[in-house]
Amino acid sequence: MENKYIIALDQGTTSTRSILFDEEGNIVKISQKELTQHYPQSGWVEHDPEEIFQHQKETLHELFETSEIHPSKIKAIGITNQRETTVVWDKNTGVPIYNAIVWLDNRTKMFCGNLKSEKLDQYIQENTGLVLDAYFSATKVHWILNNVSGAKDKAEAGDLLFGTIDSWLIYKFTNGKRHVTDHTNASRTLLYNCKKLQWDDYLLSVFDIPKSMLPVVQSSSSNFGSIEIQDVSIPIYGVAGDQQAALFGQGGFEKGIAKNTYGTGCFMLLNTGTNFIKSTHGLLTTIACSIEEEEIQYALEGSIFIGGASIQWLRDQMKLISEAKQTEAICNSIEPLEDVYVVPAFAGLGAPHWDGQAKGAIYGLTLDTGKEHIIKATVEALAYQTMDVLKAMEQDGKIALKKLLVDGGASENGYLMQFQADILNVLVDKPKMIEVTALGAALLAGIKARVWTKMDIQKLRNNDVIYAPSMEAKQRNNKIAGWQDAISRTKTTR
Numbered sequence: 361m362e363n364k365y366i367i368a369l370d371q372g373t374t375s376t377r378s379i380l381f382d383e384e385g386n387i388v389k390i391s392q393k394e395l396t397q398h399y400p401q402s403g404w405v406e407h408d409p410e411e412i413f414q415h416q417k418e419t420l421h422e423l424f425e426t427s428e429i430h431p432s433k434i435k436a437i438g439i440t441n442q443r444e445t446t447v448v449w450d451k452n453t454g455v456p457i458y459n460a461i462v463w464l465d466n467r468t469k470m471f472c473g474n475l476k477s478e479k480l481d482q483y484i485q486e487n488t489g490l491v492l493d494a495y496f497s498a499t500k501v502h503w504i505l506n507n508v509s510g511a512k513d514k515a516e517a518g519d520l521l522f523g524t525i526d527s528w529l530i531y532k533f534t535n536g537k538r539h540v541t542d543h544t545n546a547s548r549t550l551l552y553n554c555k556k557l558q559w560d561d562y563l564l565s566v567f568d569i570p571k572s573m574l575p576v577v578q579s580s581s582s583n584f585g586s587i588e589i590q591d592v593s594i595p596i597y598g599v600a601g602d603q604q605a606a607l608f609g610q611g612g613f614e615k616g617i618a619k620n621t622y623g624t625g626c627f628m629l630l631n632t633g634t635n636f637i638k639s640t641h642g643l644l645t646t647i648a649c650s651i652e653e654e655e656i657q658y659a660l661e662g663s664i665f666i667g668g669a670s671i672q673w674l675r676d677q678m679k680l681i682s683e684a685k686q687t688e689a690i691c692n693s694i695e696p697l698e699d700v701y702v703v704p705a706f707a708g709l710g711a712p713h714w715d716g717q718a719k720g721a722i723y724g725l726t727l728d729t730g731k732e733h734i735i736k737a738t739v740e741a742l743a744y745q746t747m748d749v750l751k752a753m754e755q756d757g758k759i760a761l762k763k764l765l766v767d768g769g770a771s772e773n774g775y776l777m778q779f780q781a782d783i784l785n786v787l788v789d790k791p792k793m794i795e796v797t798a799l800g801a802a803l804l805a806g807i808k809a810r811v812w813t814k815m816d817i818q819k820l821r822n823n824d825v826i827y828a829p830s831m832e833a834k835q836r837n838n839k840i841a842g843w844q845d846a847i848s849r850t851k852t853t854r
C-alpha cells in the first residue's frame with residue numbers, strides 16, 4: 361500500500377514550524393525556527409514578514425532534506441497561524457510596506473478608546489462577535505495606512521493588499537496567484553460579518569479601509585492553491601487560525617467541547633455549535649473551523665494575552681531562569697506559599713476584563729519572598745487567568761464543564777497542569793501528542809484530500825494524561841480569593 365503523508369505549517373508567535381504527519385497522525389519529522397521579536401517602542405510588537413516566509417520555506421524544505429520522503433507522497437498541506445497579526449504589502453512587488461504588527465501590539469489602544477461609543481461597541485459585538493480592541497487587525501491596518509508615507513493613496517488606488525499571516529504565506533508560496541484566507545482568520549479582523557459571512561461595509565468605512573485590500577474568504581478545509589516542491593505541486597487544502605485549529609485537533613467540532621491552549625497567550629475555546637452566542641461576561645464569539653458544504657459553527661473564546669510569555673519574561677527580562685522547563689522543578693521544590701500573586705498584565709488585560717490600560721503587578725511580597733516564589737506565582741497566574749475565563753464561559757454557555765482539554769508549550773509543565781485541575785476543580789486532559797494545533801491543520805487538509813474524515817480524530821490523537829483535582833476546598837477558596845483581590849487592585853476600570 362502506498363504511504364500517504366500530510367504536512368502542517370504552524371506559524372506561531374515565537375516560532376515557525378513545519379511538521380510531517382503520517383497517515384496514523386504520527387509525527388515523522390519536525391523542523392522549527394525561532395522568530396525574532398521586535399519591540400520598537402513600549403507596547404509595540406512587530407515581526408518581519410520576510411523572515412516569517414523564509415523560515416516557513418526553509419523548515420518546509422528541511423523536512424525533505426532530512427527524510428527519505430519524496431514530495432509526491434504528500435497528499436496535502438495545512439496552514440495554521442498566529443491570528444490577528446497584520447501584514448500590508450504592495451500588490452505589484454509583493455513587498456510589505458511595514459513590519460507585521462503582532463496581535464500583542466497595543467499601539468492603537470488610544471485610537472480604540474477614542475472611537476468607542478455604545479452604538480459602535482454594540483454593532484461590533486453583534487456582527488463580528490468581538491470587542492473594539494487593539495488586539496484585532498482592523499486598527500492595525502488603519503495605523504499602517506495612516507503612518508506609512510504614501511500608503512493611504514496607494515491603498516485607495518488598489519495597490520495594497522492586507523492579510524493575516526495565512527494570507528501572506530499563501531500569497532508568497534503561490535507567487536502572488538492567490539490572495540485568500542479562511543473563515544477563522546477572517547473572524548479575527550474586526551472587519552468580517554460573522555453572521556452574514558462577508559466583509560462588513562460599515563466597519564470598513566469606520567476604519568477607513570478600502571475593500572480592495574481584503575482577501576477572498578473560504579472554508580477552512582478547501583483549496584487554497586498549491587506549493588511547488590521539487591517540481592511537485594502540493595495542494596494547500598487546510599487553513600485555520602491556531603486556536604481554532606487546536607479546537608479542531610482536540611476533536612472539538614461538537615457542541616460543548618472546550619480546550620485551552622497554553623502558548624504565548626492562553627486561549628480557551630468552547631464549541632457552541634451553529635449558535636452565535638453573544639457573551640455577557642467579556643468573552644468573544646468567533647467562527648470555528650469550517651468545512652465545505654457544512655453549516656458554520658461558532659465558538660466562545662476567552663483570550664488571555666500573557667500566558668507562556670510571562671515565563672519568557674522570567675527568562676529574558678528578569679533573568680530568573682535560563683529555560684522555561686526549569687520552572688516545573690522550581691515550583692515543586694518550595695513549600696506552598698499562600699500570598700504571592702503575579703498579575704501579568706504586560707499587554708493590558710484581555711478576557712474577561714478587557715482593560716487595555718492595566719499594567720503588570722506583584723502582590724504579597726515580604727522579606728522572605730525569594731525568586732522561586734515569584735517564579736511559582738508567575739506560573740500559577742496562567743491557571744488563575746484560565747479560571748477567570750472558564751467561569752465566564754460556563755455562565756455564557758450555560759454549562760458546567762467537567763473536563764478541560766489542554767495543549768500548547770506550557771501544558772508540558774506538570775506542576776501547572778495539576779495546579780490548574782486543583783484551582784478549577786475539574787479534570788485536565790492533556791493528549792500525549794501536544795502538537796494539537798498542527799494536527800488540526802493537518803486534519804483539515806486531510807479531510808479535503810480524502811485521507812481522513814473528521815471521525816478519525818480519536819485514532820489520530822493518541823492517549824491522554826489526566827490530572828485530577830486533589831486540593832481541599834478551603835485552600836482552593838483562599839487562593840482564589842487572593843487572586844481576585846490581586847486582579848481587582850490591578851484593574852484601572854473597576
Ligand SMILES: Nc1ncnc2c1ncn2[C@@H]1O[C@H](COP(=O)(O)OP(=O)(O)O)[C@@H](O)[C@H]1O
Nearest residue numbers: 372373374623624668669671684685769770773
Ligand atoms: N515547561 C514549561 N513551563 C512553562 N512554560 C513553558 C514551558 N515550556 C514552554 N513554555 C512556554 O510556552 C510558550 C511556547 O509554547 P508554544 O505553544 O510553542 O507557543 P506559541 O505557539 O505561542 O509560539 C513559551 O511562551 C514558553 O515560555
Ligand SMILES: O=P(O)(O)OC[C@H](O)CO
Nearest residue numbers: 372373442443623624625
Ligand atoms: O501564536 P500563539 O500560539 O501564541 O497564538 C496566538 C493567537 O492566535 C493570538 O490570537
